[in-house]
Amino acid sequence: MKKSYIIFGLLSILILGICSYRYLKYPIKTIATKHAAILSHNIQRNTIVAPAIIDAPSDVMxxxxxxxxxxxxxxxxxxxxxxxxxxxxxxEHAIVKNNLNMQKIGLKQAQNQLFFQQKTLTHAITQLHRLQSLDRRAVSQNSLQEKIYAVKINKVQLQQAQHNLNLAKAHLHDAVLIFNQYTxxxxxxxxxxxxxxxxxxxxxxxxxxxxxADAKKILVRVSIDERDIQYFNPKATAYITSIEDNSLKIPIKFIGSDRYIINQERLNSRVQEALYYFERSKYPQLVAGQQFDAKLFIRRPA
Structure with a gap:
């Protein structure tokens, strides 16, 4: 009696195992078959369909x-x-404009001071030469030394005036730069x-x-699934169609490939972003950020 129960139990386990194996195997085959069918369908259509956006925030200034x-x-x-x-x-630039005007006044004052020191030095040198041209017996040594000292002092003051003028020019330059930053x-x-x-x-x-954005070109950013990259042909014909208007078909030209990014909808997959463009003047009604379907002719598998 016990042997009958044992045999019945073993048979039950065997039958359950066979059924479980067939049940688990069937959906895997089904998924693989469906995926192969999709790829085969894409190859037959000879296109990759990918989401696209025009004048994306990352593509404009x-x-x-x-x-x-x-x-x-x-x-x-x-x-x-x-x-x-x-x-x-x-x-609003009232404060910086006032500062700019003050620096202009400061520059004018520095220029006037330099001009005054130049004239003063010229006069002191003239006085010194006049004393030196007279008979030494008619000019005291103290007067001559005073004129020599006055020339030296005026030269130092002229250098200081020149330094103040350069400083005033620098301050005015900075004020102009700051003022321009407000426009x-x-x-x-x-x-x-x-x-x-x-x-x-x-x-x-x-x-x-x-x-x-560029005044002549509208940039198109196309997100190609990494599973379709092997079929992607940058030189092939490509165009975008509107999600709302199927009659709209805009040819696009390839610029270059951008970075890989993580697909937000499927975290385990990535997309390759490709940049295309078309002429803005031909489609002035399109709005930045508008989404389209990009259809790219694919490369035939070997």
Whole structure:
């Protein structure tokens, strides 16, 4: 009787093991089959579909200010084309302007003082030469020594005046630099994508006030899954389509590959970022940060 129970138990364990093996093996095969089917489908379509974003924050220039302060005036608006050196916005600069005016006055005073010392030295030298040209019996030695000493003193004072003039020029130069920092200008030609402040708002140097992009090109950042990199062909034709408008099809040109980043949706995978571009003038209605689907023709596997 015990042997019958033992045999029945062994048979039950064997049957359970076979069923478990088949059950665990089936989904693995199914997943592998589905993945292979997807890859096969992609190869047949000859394209990689990847998310893309235009004028991403990492691809545009963030314009900040060198000085903290309150915005007095904004000279540009969103969508405006600007040239290098064009004023973008001003900060309240009453104090620094007053300091600039004081340094200009100080420079003028230093120039006048230098001119006065030059004339004084010239006069002292003339007096000395006149005494030296007279008969020694007609000029006392004390008077001659006094004139010699006066010339020496005037030369020292002239050097001091020249030093004060150089110092005044340096102070004025610094004042001009500081004053100019209260007006932020465009560092290059471009288009204003975004303005993140308004008049009478206090801003700091670490705060991006204006986003400036290339005026002629719209940059496209494409995130390619690392599993598709082996099929990626930078020289192949590529285009983007709108998620909302399937009829929109924009050809894009490859610039270069950027860094690998961790996929936020799947932490165990990475994406390779590739940079493309297209002409801004052909699609002026597009907005920075807009998302698209990028379709890239792939490299055939060997």
């Amino acid at each position: 963030h314009i900040t200010t060198l000085q903290p302060g309150i915005i007095k005036q904004i000279h540009v608006k969103t969508g405006q084309i600007v040239t290098r050196g064009q004023a973008l916005f001003d900060l 932020t200008t465009a560092p290059k030609d471009g288009i204003v994508l975004q303005i993140n402040a308004h008049v009478n708002e206090f801003i700091t140097p670490s705060q991006p006030i204006i986003l400036l």
